[in-house]
Amino acid sequence: MDISDLMRITGVSRKALYLYESKGLLAPSRSGKNRYREYSDEDLQRLKIILKLRQLDVPLSIVAKILSNPENADLYLQACMEEKKRAITNLFFTMGQLAEIIRKMPPNGSLDDFIEVADAAFSEEQQKKLMYKIQQDYPHEYKRRILMNSFEAFLDRPLDTLAKREIWQQILDLNEKVITQEVLDGYAYFYGTYSTEELEQDFLLRREYVISVLKYQTEQELQEKAAEIIQNALNTVRNPELLLAWEEYYQLFMLPMLKVYDNDMFTELINKLSQTMKQYMDKFRSINVFFEKMLVEKEGQQIIRGFGSYLPRGEKELMYFDFYNQTYCKIVQKRNEVEV
Numbered sequence: 001m002d003i004s005d006l007m008r009i010t011g012v013s014r015k016a017l018y019l020y021e022s023k024g025l026l027a028p029s030r031s032g033k034n035r036y037r038e039y040s041d042e043d044l045q046r047l048k049i050i051l052k053l054r055q056l057d058v059p060l061s062i063v064a065k066i067l068s069n070p071e072n073a074d075l076y077l078q079a080c081m082e083e084k085k086r087a088i089t090n091l092f093f094t095m096g097q098l099a100e101i102i103r104k105m106p107p108n109g110s111l112d113d114f115i116e117v118a119d120a121a122f123s124e125e126q127q128k129k130l131m132y133k134i135q136q137d138y139p140h141e142y143k144r145r146i147l148m149n150s151f152e153a154f155l156d157r158p159l160d161t162l163a164k165r166e167i168w169q170q171i172l173d174l175n176e177k178v179i180t181q182e183v184l185d186g187y188a189y190f191y192g193t194y195s196t197e198e199l200e201q202d203f204l205l206r207r208e209y210v211i212s213v214l215k216y217q218t219e220q221e222l223q224e225k226a227a228e229i230i231q232n233a234l235n236t237v238r239n240p241e242l243l244l245a246w247e248e249y250y251q252l253f254m255l256p257m258l259k260v261y262d263n264d265m266f267t268e269l270i271n272k273l274s275q276t277m278k279q280y281m282d283k284f285r286s287i288n289v290f291f292e293k294m295l296v297e298k299e300g301q302q303i304i305r306g307f308g309s310y311l312p313r314g315e316k317e318l319m320y321f322d323f324y325n326q327t328y329c330k331i332v333q334k335r336n337e338v339e340v
Helices: 003-010 014-022 041-055 060-068 070-104 111-121 124-137 139-154 162-178 181-191 196-214 219-237 240-261 264-273 276-295 298-310 314-339
Strands: 029-031 036-038
Touching: 003 014, 003 041, 014 041, 041 060, 060 070, 070 111, 139 162, 139 181, 139 196, 139 240, 139 264, 139 276, 162 264, 181 240, 196 276, 196 314, 219 240, 219 276, 219 298, 219 314, 240 298, 240 314, 264 276, 276 298, 276 314
Parallel strands: none
Antiparallel strands: 029 036
């Protein structure tokens, strides 16, 4: 069929067809001296898929990936949905700030009144309150984000088979059952104000860091890593603000999260998808041995006294303390530098 036939059958404009062709979504054959476009039944089928995806407001870049790798369509659509959820969250966040300003703005107020009210609406405390409300309205997104925060850095293999996708669905179902309000509140408190860019940065830092730890081969490298954690702990003890921040993180997020995810069912399912977490924990088990030995030394005793009951003990708590320093602290520090 020629382009006129395709336009008549589908109702798509000539301009749109040319756009899809320029993006590589359609590739009609050419015939005759004038090289007229000829569309096959396969082209018609692809166009129907394109139109369905565009009705869902799926970007053309994602449409191209789905057409090229239809077996991973669910993963691409999931990423698209997460982006839309973030957009909705940002919209509700802005609406909440506007509502707060309207509520507190005095009648016949001045520009100075507006500045004062707006500053309060944009304060970190108010932002966290708004994120709590959004989290209550959209708990499922937070549940998945907490799961990804805990395990995504270890999932270095594509879900490229039906069996793997079924295992991932089991993980999601289990997560829905066991996640607690305490964990949701803790996540909203510490990560609720993260931008999309900061969430991506957090993941990249975690993934790069996991890869670096897996490269450790000798006892000396593991011992040096333990010494690095000891130094970070000393820096924390010597800075009251850092110590208070860690105590909050430990109590409000890390401990509740470990209660949820430190179970054999999650570990077994994650290990079926990738052995990376098991290998990483084996490394940290050895690092923890060196860490505990260093605690008996003079500086170690200073750490024990300073941290008190918030001292990370065992390889899992130590791992989260290290993640906290390598990701969360760096992102917050970078954000503060930008604000200054």
